[in-house]
Amino acid sequence: MPTVPPANLAVDTADVFALLERGRTLSTPVLRAAVDRLAAPMDTVAAYHFGWIDAEGRPADGDGGKAVRPALALISAEAAGASAECGIPGAVAVELVHNFSLLHDDLMDGDEQRRHRDTVWKVHGPAQAILVGDALFALANELLLEIGTAEAGRATRRLTSATRKLIDGQAQDISYEHRERVTVEECLEMEGNKTGALLACAASIGAVLGGADDRTADVLEAYGYHLGLAFQAVDDLLGVWGDPEATGKQTWSDLRQRKKSLPVVAALAAGGPASERLGELLAADAKSSDFESFSEEEFATRAALIEEAGGREWTSQEARRQHAVAVEALDRVDMPEKVRAQLTALADFVVVRKR
Numbered sequence: 001m002p003t004v005p006p007a008n009l010a011v012d013t014a015d016v017f018a019l020l021e022r023g024r025t026l027s028t029p030v031l032r033a034a035v036d037r038l039a040a041p042m043d044t045v046a047a048y049h050f051g052w053i054d055a056e057g058r059p060a061d062g063d064g065g066k067a068v069r070p071a072l073a074l075i076s077a078e079a080a081g082a083s084a085e086c087g088i089p090g091a092v093a094v095e096l097v098h099n100f101s102l103l104h105d106d107l108m109d110g111d112e113q114r115r116h117r118d119t120v121w122k123v124h125g126p127a128q129a130i131l132v133g134d135a136l137f138a139l140a141n142e143l144l145l146e147i148g149t150a151e152a153g154r155a156t157r158r159l160t161s162a163t164r165k166l167i168d169g170q171a172q173d174i175s176y177e178h179r180e181r182v183t184v185e186e187c188l189e190m191e192g193n194k195t196g197a198l199l200a201c202a203a204s205i206g207a208v209l210g211g212a213d214d215r216t217a218d219v220l221e222a223y224g225y226h227l228g229l230a231f232q233a234v235d236d237l238l239g240v241w242g243d244p245e246a247t248g249k250q251t252w253s254d255l256r257q258r259k260k261s262l263p264v265v266a267a268l269a270a271g272g273p274a275s276e277r278l279g280e281l282l283a284a285d286a287k288s289s290d291f292e293s294f295s296e297e298e299f300a301t302r303a304a305l306i307e308e309a310g311g312r313e314w315t316s317q318e319a320r321r322q323h324a325v326a327v328e329a330l331d332r333v334d335m336p337e338k339v340r341a342q343l344t345a346l347a348d349f350v351v352v353r354k355r
Contacts, residue, residue, distance in 0.1 A: 016349040019342055023071030026084065027091040034092060034139050042135050045128045049103060049120045062115065066355070068231070068346065069094045069202040075342050076206030076220055079335040087206025089143055090155055094202045096140035097163050101198075103133035105170060109257055116248040137163065147209075155208045158217070162201035169194025176260040180283055187265045188229065195235070196228030203227065203343075219333040223343065226326035231350045233319035236261040237312065238355070240303050246355040252299035256292075258285065262318065267311030274308035281305070323351045 035046045047053045051062020070091035077087030105111070106119040107129045113119065121129035140163075144156045172190040176182045203224025204217040212220075238247050239254030240263055247253070254261050268279055281302060285291055306312060326347050330340055 016345050019071045020067045023074050024067040026088055027070040030088055030092045034143060038135050042132050045120060045124045045132045055123050069098055072202040073206040075339060076203050077210040079339045080207035080210035080212035082210025086210045089147060090205035090209050093140040093144050093159055096136045098198060100133040100136040101166055103129045113249055151209050151211055155205050158201050158205060162197040165193040165197035177258050182260040182265050184265050184269055187262055191232040192229055195232040196225040199228035200224035216333050219329055223326045223329040226322045227347050230319045230322035233262055233315050236263055237315055255299050255302055262315045263306050263311035266314040267306040267309035270309045274305045278305040278309060319351050323347055
C-alpha cells in the first residue's frame with residue numbers, strides 16, 4: 001500500500017531530480033570549503049556526517065540527502081530575476097543549519113541510523129555531535145555576513161529567525177513525547193516550527209540575496225512554510241510505514257521513539273474503538289520499563305490501530321491540503337513561468353516521495 005494515496009499529480013521526476021542535482025552540484029563545493037574551515041577533528045566529523053568520508057576517514061560517495069533546500073534557494077533567486085548562482089550562499093547557509101539540527105536531533109532522539117549509515121554520535125560520540133552541530137550553525141551565519149551587502153543582512157535575519165523557530169519546534173517535539181495527549185493543532189504548530197520555518201527560509205533566501213522586496217520574499221516564504229508542513233506530514237507517514245531500504249531508518253522508527261507525530265495525534269483525536277485502544281496502549285507504553293524490548297509485532301499492532309482509527313488517511317489528506325496552499329501562494333507574486341513551474345514541480349515531488 002503506498003504511503004500517500006494516489007492523486008492527480010503529474011510529477012516529472014526527471015525534471016525534479018535535475019533541479020535537486022543542480023542544487024547539490026552548485027552548493028557542494030561551497031559547503032565543502034566551509035566545512036574545511038573547522039578545526040580538527042570537527043572537520044573530519046562533519047565530512048563523515050555529510051557522507052564525504054566513511055568512519056575510517058576514507059573517501060566515500062554517500063547519500064547527501066534529498067537536497068530540497070538548496071534547490072529551493074537557487075530557484076528562489078531566479079524567482080526574483082537573479083541568477084541561480086546568486087542564491088548559492090543562501091543555499092549553503094540553509095543546508096548548514098539543517099545539518100546542525102540533524103546532528104543534534106539524532107543525539108536527542110537516540111537515532112542510530114541516518115541515510116543507511118551510523119549517525120555521528122554513534123561513531124564519534126555525543127560531544128562531537130554537539131560541537132560540530134554548533135560549528136555548522138556558526139558557519140551558516142558567517143557565510144552570509146561575509147557577503148557584506150544589505151541583502152546579506154536581510155537574509156541573515158531571516159535565517160536566524162527560522163533557526164530559532166526550528167529549535168522551538170524541537171523543544172516542543174521532545175516535550176510532547178512525555179505527554180499522554182497532544183492536540184492536532186499543537187502538532188501542526190510544532191511541525192511548522194521544526195520543518196516549515198527552515199523550508200520557508202530556503203524558499204525566500206535566494207530571492208532576498210537577489211534583491212527581492214519583502215513582499216516577494218514573504219510570499220515565497222509562505223509557499224515554503226506550507227510546503228514544509230506537507231513535507232513533514234509525508235515524513236510522519238514514512239516514520240511509521242516507510243520502507244527501511246528507502247528511508248535508511250528502522251521499521252516503525254517514530255513509534256519506537258514514542259513520537260506524537262501527525263498520524264498518531266490524528267488517530268487519538270478520532271474517537272472510536274481503535275482510537276481508544278491505541279490510547280490505552282500508548283499510555284501503558286509511557287510507563288513501561290521494557291519498551292525498548294518490544295517485538296516487531298507489538299509495533300505493528302500500534303501501526304495497524306493508527307491506520308484503523310484514520311490517522312494514516314488524515315495525514316495523507318493534510319499533506320495534500322498543505323501542498324495546495326503552498327502552490328496557491330505562488331499566484332500572489334509575479335515570476336517567470338518557468339520558475340513557477342519548477343516550484344510547483346518540487347511541491348508535487350515532496351508529496352509523492354517515498355524517502
